[in-house]
Amino acid sequence: MTAQVITISSGKGGVGKTTAVANIAVALAMDGAKVVCIDGDIGLRNLDVVMGLENRIVYDLVDVIEGRCKLRQAMIRDKHYNELYLIPAAQTRDKSAVSPSDMTRLCNELRPEVDYVFIDSPAGIERGFRNAIAPADRVLVVTNPEVSAVRDADRVIGILEAEEKRSPALILNRLNPALVKQHDMLSAEDVLDLLGIQLIGIVPEDENVIVGSNRGVPVAQDSKSRAGQAFRNIAKRLKGEEVPFIDLEKQPGLWDRIQKMAGGRKA
Amino acid sequence: MNWFGQKRSAQSAKERLQLVLIHDRTDLTPAELDSLKDELIEVISRHVDIDASAVQIDVEHDGRSQRLIADIPLRSVTRRRAG
Ligand SMILES: Nc1ncnc2c1ncn2[C@@H]1O[C@H](COP(=O)(O)OP(=O)(O)OP(=O)(O)O)[C@@H](O)[C@H]1O
Ligand SMILES: [Mg+2]
Numbered sequence: 001m002t003a004q005v006i007t008i009s010s011g012k013g014g015v016g017k018t019t020a021v022a023n024i025a026v027a028l029a030m031d032g033a034k035v036v037c038i039d040g041d042i043g044l045r046n047l048d049v050v051m052g053l054e055n056r057i058v059y060d061l062v063d064v065i066e067g068r069c070k071l072r073q074a075m076i077r078d079k080h081y082n083e084l085y086l087i088p089a090a091q092t093r094d095k096s097a098v099s100p101s102d103m104t105r106l107c108n109e110l111r112p113e114v115d116y117v118f119i120d121s122p123a124g125i126e127r128g129f130r131n132a133i134a135p136a137d138r139v140l141v142v143t144n145p146e147v148s149a150v151r152d153a154d155r156v157i158g159i160l161e162a163e164e165k166r167s168p169a170l171i172l173n174r175l176n177p178a179l180v181k182q183h184d185m186l187s188a189e190d191v192l193d194l195l196g197i198q199l200i201g202i203v204p205e206d207e208n209v210i211v212g213s214n215r216g217v218p219v220a221q222d223s224k225s226r227a228g229q230a231f232r233n234i235a236k237r238l239k240g241e242e243v244p245f246i247d248l249e250k251q252p253g254l255w256d257r258i259q260k261m262a263g264g265r266k267a
Numbered sequence: 268m269n270w271f272g273q274k275r276s277a278q279s280a281k282e283r284l285q286l287v288l289i290h291d292r293t294d295l296t297p298a299e300l301d302s303l304k305d306e307l308i309e310v311i312s313r314h315v316d317i318d319a320s321a322v323q324i325d326v327e328h329d330g331r332s333q334r335l336i337a338d339i340p341l342r343s344v345t346r347r348r349a350g
Contacts, residue, residue, distance in 0.1 A: 146280075147280050147283065147284055147287075150284055151284065151287055151288065151291065154288050154291060154292070155291065157331070158291075158292060161331070180277070182275070183275035183276070183277045183278065184275055184276045184277055185276075185277055186277050186280050186281060186284075187277065190277065190280075190281045193281075194281065194284050194285065194288060195331075196328070196329075196330035196331040197331070
């Protein structure tokens with residue numbers, strides 16, 4: 001096995017990075033992949049509660065990096081999927097406890113063992129973000145159809161371009177089709193046109209996401225949830241499957257154009 | 268447009284973002300773009316006769332690449348010699 005290391009980032013806080021990591025990881029694990037999620041948000045640990053694993057933490061990321069435990073010991077096995085693991089963030093330390101080369105070393109140790117490593121990046125474009133993108137083979141940028149989130153996503157994309165990383169793909173989260181229809185929310189097409197990167201998924205606003213995090217059970221496990229479906233589709237696209245985008249906006253013609261734009265711009 | 272003749276907010280969001288992103292990406296503020304335009308007019312006027320009031324300078328984008336587009340109308344074809 002040689003894992004793909006995928007970092008989920010955003011610039012702006014609260015747009016759905018942690019939600020996306022938990023759900024895409026669960027969706028891949030449901031399909032039989034071996035997945036490790038790393039919570040890169042040191043001091044603001046969250047992925048553990050979203051995945052429902054907060055009671056099982058003994059060691060964390062900084063313990064591994066500082067050699068207080070073996071990598072294996074910090075990998076918490078998921079309750080539902082045997083091949084899904086979480087490496088939690090340290091809660092009582094700050095971001096300076098980890099360096100980009102620490103993250104690269106850790107991921108290199110994981111690569112031969114698993115299929116996917118997901119890194120949940122903290123908000124912002126500082127140290128924690130740098131740590132999270134250092135080992136990434138791919139970066140997925142999460143944004144919401146809203147001015148400040150799109151602007152911050154553009155900054156992050158610009159930084160990734162400057163670092164000569166492979167062009168990131170976009171997850172547009174919390175799209176509200178009714179608002180788009182009444183022209184009071186940026187459409188997927190608008191956001192793609194503004195950011196000019198490839199699209200990997202559109203996730204609707206869905207109250208099941210909140211119910212899921214209340215319970216510590218990501219919505220990807222809920223076959224009826226629309227957001228769950230969207231996250232499962234993202235997982236399939238990561239595996240290289242061609243999955244058509246769900247028509248959330250139900251506007252004839254529009255969706256065809258998005259399908260085409262989703263292929264990424266060559267310019 | 269809605270009943271009050273206002274643009275729907277999605278349209279405003281898109282137009283505002285288009286401008287903001289150009290400036291974020293290029294580090295070029297609207298004021299700097301203006302002074303660039305003035306200097307361009309000055310330099311070009313030294314060589315040809317142009318209609319300064321009709322000069323347009325814009326940043327266009329195609330995907331993530333951006334280009335400066337200058338539209339500089341020349342006045343009639345009367346030749347003038349430099350110096
Ligand atoms: N598609 C969605 N529908 C409804 N609620 C959502 C959706 N996606 C995320 N949320 C909610 O938005 C909030 C923020 O999500 P999340 O914690 O994943 O963001 P984040 O980007 O990781 O934040 P931070 O920058 O603080 O790490 C959470 O309460 C989450 O349940
Ligand atoms: Mg988070």
